[in-house]
Amino acid sequence: MLGKRPWKMAAVAAAISLLVAGCGSGDSEDPTATANTVVIGINEPQHLLPTNATDSSSAQVLNSLFYPLVSFDAEKKPVEVAAEKISASKNNRLWTIKLKPGYTFHNGEPVTAQNYIDAWNYGAYKPNAQGGGYFFERIAGYADLNPLDPDGAGPEKAPEPATNKMSGLKKIDDLTFTVTLSAPFASFKSVIAYSVFYPLPKAAFSSDGVIAKGFEDKLIGNGPFKMKGSWEHDDKIVVEKYSDFKGVVPKIDGVTWKIYGDQMAAYADLVSNNLDVQTAIPTDALANAPADLGERFLKSENSVFEFIGFPTFLPQYKNANVRKAISMAINREEIASQIFLGSRTAAKAFVSPVVSGFRENSCGDACNYNPTKARDLYRENGGPDEIKITYNVDGGHKSWVDATCNQIRASLQVKCIGEQEPKFAVMQDKLQNKQDIGLIRLGWIMDYPLMENYLNPLYGTNGGSNYYGWSSTAFDTLVKQGSEASSPEASIKKWQAAEDILADEMPVIPLRYGQNVFGYSERVANVEMDLFSKVNLYEIETVV
């Protein structure tokens, strides 16, 4: 008798353990179905090193891996996040940044002031050729790391910088550092919210000022999620919860950033619940999206500003009146409603409505559709017989460029063609070689919510995104005066005066303001997107 029972119990135990094991293996076959993680669609990021990553897809991914010094509240005012306190001296030139204690990088290293100083110096150092390097230009000593080319675009190379440390960055103690600006700037606190200002751990550097090989594929950040595995190019980037994170803890356990080459394929995955969030529903799917997604199809304000630029080396567009005539030939409202189905709104100013200082119709008559006046003005000023608009074919711009050309053709009675280039980079090359590429389609997403961000980078003589080469000393002076003004109100006055110069000169034609037009699957809830077109990872949650 005694001998029998243990056998029975053992059999029951074995059966239970088999059952449990069975359940376990069943779960691991399809982890996404039950796990508290979400799948968000992006394009292949160009770079992931924060100081080099300036495209929207890398910004999304970095937002999960890093925790910014400041972020913005509902009134677009900067508030401290990873920083304990950011304070400025009276003249707004010396800024003191104190970090919150206890934060660590994903490899366990504590986050210190030195991590910020190292990362920023790396980003600003010219030989590193970082895409976001120009963000550091306000910091004293930036010029020493970026010596000017003695003969401009000529054959002579710029001299090697004498130092790779900006003199304006100074460590006070482990959690405090100061930033001295080369000129006073009252709104510097807003600037450092951008992703290029993230810190880098010691492990990122193989030696002083040299990024370790392969670091970009296996980033180590200070944010709520850490990388699981490495960046699988053109496929996915998986991040999971970092358990020692001291900041605001997200409700989800991880994100799979799924990389798509074709946004229509992403949309199909969204509709079939294989993708949880698509951050930009492609234009071609907009007509069906309300029916396909119902309540899960949303729009929110963002900072996108779309426009057409006139390369200044093209003689046929030298005359500002010709540029105004082309602008008046375009019916912005019709394109916004018929082509974009209301996902964009007509732009009649040079800055987005999301920043303070925006004025409804600062562009004046030149942005109002008036075909007869446009034709008269165009004829009087001898506009060219053929207009060409060059666009990158990978961005889904064909529909609106075709429609714009049809409107220009009808209004001005000239030939108008849309010229395709495979990538934006090809357009940049052609611009640099001063080839006749006609008008160019451009867009801008702000880096920090200030009017200045729509002015200096795009039209300043040394602006990082001034692809058309427009330049005006009066404009540069006003923008600079605005940046150095003592109060935000005084700044805005100067910047508005600078915007008026743009309205007179029309170096570009404002077309549309963007909106986040996004959708989500039945698996998630509380999906929000911010002004910077980033998914709010702290609010999103999964539903069963």
Add this chain to the structure above:
Amino acid sequence: MSDPTTAMVDSRPRGLAGDAWNDLRRSKIFWTSSVLVFLILLMAFFPTLFTSADPTDCALSRQHDGPSGGALFGYDFQGCDVLARTVHGAGNSIQVGLVSTLLAGLIGLCFGMAAGYFGGAVDAVLSRGIDIVLGIPFLLGAVVFSGRLSGAGDDGVTAVTLTLGLLTWTSAARVMRSSVVAAKNQDYVAAARMLGASPARLMFRHILPNAIAPFIVVMALLLGANIAAEATLSYLRVGLKGEAISWGLQIADAQKHARAAAAPLVWPSVFLAATVLAFIMLGDAIRDAFDPKLR
């Protein structure tokens, strides 16, 4: 033997062409496809007979409007008249198809004749040349060639014509070579050679007229195939571009809005299918007439 009545009714000796015409005359497929081809050619050369609307007159206010007045097929996403664009699209398709087929024919004829007539080392070299071109995957080659050949700002017609011409001549060359090989061993060729005819005279007076029939058949079929290939390349955005009007471009643009409006997708597709079908049917009819053995 199979059709003794014909021989009895008409006792005059007839050549290959005469025989073929006699067959074609009684073929329903030949007449149907001829009428279609005639209509398509008319559309290509005189589009204004079919529509008075300007295909570039587009207005967003008419987006996806239904049929009205002259616009029998309605309007597309950009508010262009679908009928006008479809009719005007025939011109580019036919032009690219005809010119590229002629180009391919010319290359194929030269290669095939030379390889077949001279034989030996010349044949070996030329035949390997044909094999090499045949080995280029068509779409890959077309994407690369038309990309390289088309300049910025042009409409791509020349580039696509050259691309198709340069990639599709191989079957014509092979057919030509084999029929030249067969013809040159005939007694009458030997006789002409013994009478002192020059190689050029032998090739063009004696061999070519007797070896050309299969080549003509290949040409007719190639025409249909090249029209379809142009539409394919344009659809993939590596063919016609810019302001050019093409069925392939129309289909590519309308496909995205097919759920909102089907007509702008359906009509160019129908015209494209009808055109390709007409040329292929015509090619089939001609082949049957010239080469009854294949029937």
